[in-house]
Amino acid sequence: MAATEGISTIGEAKYPDVENLRLIEELNSNVDAVQERVLAEILGRNAGAEYLNKCGLDAGNKVPVVTWCPVRQARCQRRPFAHLVNTPPSPGSSPARSGTSTGERKLPIVTDEIARREVLSLMVHSFHGYVPGLDMGKVLYLTFVESETKTPGGLTAQPALTSVYKSEHFKRRANAYTSPMATILCEDASQISMYAQMLCGLCQHHDVLPVGAVFAAALVRAISFLQLNWAQLAADIEAGELNPRVTNPSVREALAGILRPHAELAEFMRTECSRGDWTGIVSRVWPNTK
Known part of the structure; x- marks a missing residue:
């Protein structure tokens, strides 16, 4: 969303679209429901992924909570995560971002949709x-x-x-x-x-x-x-x-x-x-x- 989207002009001043402010309030007031909805969307889009199949889960369930170590090991053993990192990218692929939570960089994959939600x-x-x-x-x-x-x-x-x-x-x-x-x-x-x-x-x-x-x-x-x-x-x-x-x-x-x-x-x-x-x-x- 561009910085000027949702801005309406009243006289000489500009005011932000109230819907965007309502969205901020919703995201902060109904955190559990928002997290559940986003997780369901992610699982729904990736129902056929090898990782979910390995967990024995379908699109309506949650994946187990894990630390970074199993993910890193899966990558190194060329399991689904390794496939993402080690195989050539397809046209239009998004970059992998590094992030830290324990002092060690990780490589989550970023999609265009995630970028739009910044x-x-x-x-x-x-x-x-x-x-x-x-x-x-x-x-x-x-x-x-x-x-x-x-x-x-x-x-x-x-x-x-x-x-x-x-x-x-x-x-x-x-x-x-x-x-x-x-x-x-x-x-x-x-x-x-x-x-x-x-x-x-x-x-x-x-x-x-x-x-x-x-x-x-x-x-x-x-x-x-x-x-x-x-x-x-x-x-x-x-x-x-x-x-x-x-x-x-x-x-x-x-x-x-x-x-x-x-x-x-x-x-x-x-x-x-x-x-x-x-x-x-x-x-x-x-x-x-x-």
């Missing part, structure tokens, strides 16, 4: 419902990808959030962000991607309404990065040119469409960032944040 879509409607006016500006959301690997069978394996950011579902909403897709998809997250996304957010600082990241630690790193690099960022803004330390061609091309000489903004940044007091720095640098 909580990010509902989160957008929830934000709009409780913080009016967010749709009237830009989002500075620090988002980073990690490198992909391949399973023996040729499936793409990547972290869950990387899968989200590379999906067509996310790209359709990307125009709401200050960061162009090239800066988000740059795999040098600690330097080039962070620098480019921060620079884009600063160039559009009056348009930014929400500032954030998926994990709080990423936002803390971003503010620390600004604290260490504000002088170079201000110099780039003043000159209207990206400094040579950013070598990624796609990122440089994307920034060329945003970065313009802006002496006043550069001086504003120097004033705010050179004080030594970083209390409230987000609302000071991005004055319209909600």
